[in-house]
Amino acid sequence: MTSKSPVLAAAPCVVGLALLTAARAPAAQDAADPSEPAINGAAIFVQHCKTCHTTQPGQPSYAGPNLAGIVDRKAGSAQYRYSPALRNSGLTWTSENLDAFLAAPKTKVPGTSMFISLTDTAKRQAVVTYLGTLSSEPVPQP
Numbered sequence: 137m138t139s140k141s142p143v144l145a146a147a148p149c150v151v152g153l154a155l156l157t158a159a160r161a162p163a164a165q166d167a168a169d170p171s172e173p174a175i176n177g178a179a180i181f182v183q184h185c186k187t188c189h190t191t192q193p194g195q196p197s198y199a200g201p202n203l204a205g206i207v208d209r210k211a212g213s214a215q216y217r218y219s220p221a222l223r224n225s226g227l228t229w230t231s232e233n234l235d236a237f238l239a240a241p242k243t244k245v246p247g248t249s250m251f252i253s254l255t256d257t258a259k260r261q262a263v264v265t266y267l268g269t270l271s272s273e274p275v276p277q278p
């Protein structure tokens with residue numbers, strides 16, 4: 137055994153190439169991401185709102201009221217024990233009112249028990265757009 141086997145000599149090279157390929161794979165995926173919409177209101181809702189709010193007609197309210205059909209709904213009108221502040225706010229949830237409420241709930245409705253805000257304007261608008269898709273009509277099952 138005097139000379140190195142050519143296979144062994146090549147082995148580190150192959151391993152190196154494999155590592156390089158593995159390291160590059162996630163980067164290639166990242167590069168594909170810009171084709172996706174940058175801000176997804178539904179995803180933000182899942183992240184920030186879903187723990188407290190249901191979205192389909194007929195679902196029970198959780199910690200917060202069911203939001204099915206929320207756009208153009210009268211504030212405080214779902215089956216839910218609202219704070220007197222929200223129930224008596226006299227607001228209708230237009231997109232503008234929702235935007236202001238989500239930016240600073242306790243400024244828009246002093247005394248509300250909803251304390252989650254979305255300060256990022258683009259994210260907030262994406263969520264308001266998503267809320268507009270929540271119909272109060274039952275969704276037909278596929």
Ligand code: HEC
Pocket residue numbers: 181184185186187188189199200201202203206210211212213214217218219220221222223229234238247248249250251252253254263
């Ligand atoms: C920690 C629980 C919690 C989270 C998280 C939460 N909310 Fe709420 N939300 C509430 C509560 C409680 C109320 C009722 C407030 C009251 O009665 O004053 C409410 C009320 C609301 C209302 C008024 C509903 C109506 O029927 O008048 C809207 C709209 C709303 N939330 C949207 C959102 C959105 C959008 C998010 C995510 C960005 C969110 N909430 C996150 C607890 C939560």
